[in-house]
Amino acid sequence: MDMNTNAAVPALSYSRRIEDLPGPAGHPFVGNALQLSGRQMHLRLTGWVREFGPMFRLNVFGNPMVIVSDATTVNNVLRERPEGFRRSGGLKTIMNDLNIGGVFTAEGETWRKQRKLVMAGLNAEVIRNFFPTMVVMTERMLERWKTALADGKPVDLRRDLKAMALDTIVGIAMGHDIDAVNDDGNPLQRNIDNMFQRLGQRTTASFHYWKYFKLPVDREAEQSSMEIEQAVTEFIDNTRARMKQQAQLQAKPGNMLEAMIAASDNPESDFTDEELVSNAILSVIGGEDTTANSIAWMLILLARNPAAAAALTAEVDAVLGEATLVRDWDMMKQFPYLEAAHSEAQRLRAVAPYIGMVSNADCVVGDTFIPRNTAVIVSTAGEGLDETQFPQHEQYRPERWIFEHRPPKEEDPSRKLFPFGGGARLCPGRFLALTEIKIVVSMIMRHFELEADADAPPAKQVLNFFMAPSSVPVRLKLRRPG
Ligand code: HEM
The missing domain is CATH 3.30.43.20 (Uridine Diphospho-n-acetylenolpyruvylglucosamine Reductase; domain 2)
Structure with a gap:
């Protein structure tokens, strides 16, 4: 061009x-x-x-x-x-x-600098170091679902997949396990939901009324934004303190925040605390609904296409053998059909x-x-x-x-x-997202059959900032005991 x-x-x-x-x-x-x-x-x-x-x-x-x-x-x-x-x-x-900015809205030299910071936090080594924690989080969701089904209760896939994605991104981006999967009233989850409500509403509105007057929902979103910033600043302070005590974390960061702090503490870097905070917030916002919606769409499409679901189940059974879920990092390369199922879902239902x-x-x-x-x-x-x-x-x-x-x-x-996306601004979270998608979807196919739920409302494509299904009309049925 x-x-x-x-x-x-x-x-x-x-x-x-x-x-x-x-x-x-x-x-x-x-x-x-x-x-x-x-x-x-x-x-x-x-x-x-x-x-x-x-x-x-x-x-x-x-x-x-x-x-x-x-x-x-x-x-x-x-x-x-x-x-x-x-x-x-x-x-x-x-x-x-x-208050959501960071690398996504930055341009020119500021973008280049922040991109470096975020890439340091999301490189393959950081994700690999975080992999065991993702497995534990996935297992926790599996246990929750097994208990629900044993008690004759339905599984709320939409809610739980979002909570799981939030646990993952807060875990890797903040080094903190909030267990939103098992905590219905998690304040961070509530605040992020509020932000998405406003983002979705404002990006699809034809009249930008909030520039002239604020409704209670706008004030609520401002409050949520403030609380998210407070929570993130606290996570950063705690992590900095921990890194001072454990010098090895500078060289081998176990999560994105540690990696970003290590990069910003480098005497040759000129990252500000403000950049650290805004990119940590951006990652949490960018990493939750994207991944959760992608998995939800995959499950909806698989439930409607039993032959594809069967082929995926066969692949997962072959890779996992006797294991109940992925525990070995090397297994991550052994899911070509799962990767294909994800690409095909993005083709039909791109979340961005x-x-x-x-x-x-x-x-x-x-x-x-x-x-x-x-x-x-x-x-x-x-x-x-x-x-x-x-x-x-x-x-x-x-x-x-x-x-x-x-x-x-x-x-x-x-x-x-x-x-x-593509070019120099290609999504820096794609490797993390694909890792989570593989761990979670392989767990689901290993333990459950997907049934299209004809009684549930149909899944309409809705822009809640990212493109989400309005419902997830899929029922999980236990495949095998244990
Ligand atoms: C399936 C999941 C995901 C999808 C489909 C997705 C999609 C996208 C797209 C389309 C863009 C715009 C790229 C461009 O302008 O060329 C983007 C940017 C971005 N994404 Fe993702 N994303 C996903 C997961 C994540 C995760 C897990 C994170 C968090 C860590 C993340 C963080 C970001 C950031 C920080 C940017 C801005 C990059 C820049 O402007 O340089 N994304 N993503």
Whole structure:
């Protein structure tokens, strides 16, 4: 992609301007703004991708917005960051207002610095050191479910998967075990739920009323944000004190916070405490619903597709042998079908379906001239919902991701979608998320059969900031004793 940042650069070459792109008709003054609000606006965008193709335009209060889903162009745009594109300003303001910033909303040199900090906290060694704790947390959830079923009580998958994801991310990001799985009234869980409620509502609202007046829910979210910051600051103080006593933790950090503190305590680093706090909060927010929703969608799709569930169960049984759940780190590499089941779930139900950006300079995207400061939204589903790329694309078929030999570039499905984004801002939590997904889903398939629950409300796709199922209509049935 060509970028034009100053007049000395040769003229950009393009064949279309934004006005030439197809797009839906809008209303006077507001354009398409009203159609772009609401908890299912991602589905409207996806519908427009079908109608108008891989690149189309919208108009939001007179400002153009370009939507891109062609995989090559999406990849190019993602890779042009941070220089070529910045994150959407609206999202940044909404997140920063709720005290959620850190690396996600940072740009330029500040981003580069914070990215280093977060990457130090989420590298493979840190995750590996944390792996035994994740196994214990998963086992705890298994025991809770077995007890519930033995008592004839249903398992609340939606609630428990969120609590499990929170336990994991607080464990790795703060070095603290809050056991939200067994604590219904956990204050951190309540505060994070409040934040997501506000984030979801504000990012899908057409009128930003909170800029002018605050409702009780807004004040409640501010209170939650303050309490989260207090909790995180306390975790950081405790960890710093522990690290002073145990010098070996500097060299071999057991969790993300220890790794970030070790990086920020390095005399050559210039990380501030504020950056440490904001990135620790961001990780907790970024790591909970993403992973929990991904597992929930996998279970929903598997329950509807017994053949896929059976194939996954067979793989899990073969890998685990007599073990009740994954205990050995080396087993993590032995779940190709589970990985495929996850990729296929992200293709059909991306939990972060679109990434919003703004161009930093005049440039060409695909074949279209994009002026500086234009909003460009890329679909993380990319070509994943394109019938020509994924025949019978509505069907959940993990087999699409299984190959005896690595396919050539143009046939490789992993190059056609971007569930974790791409380029230099690729999600730094993906390895942690995949580790948790493998431990939890393999445990579930080992011990339970998934039954589609016809009496439960259907799982609608809802944007609660991340895209969540409105319900998880899946019943767990114990497979085998013990
Ligand atoms: C299945 C789970 C997850 C999905 C689908 C997901 C998806 C994404 C996506 C699409 C982005 C935007 C990337 C881009 O702009 O190119 C992102 C960024 C990010 N994610 Fe994740 N994520 C997941 C789990 C996590 C976890 C567990 C963490 C926490 C530790 C995390 C932390 C972050 C951070 C800090 C960023 C910002 C990176 C930057 O701007 O440099 N994510 N994620």
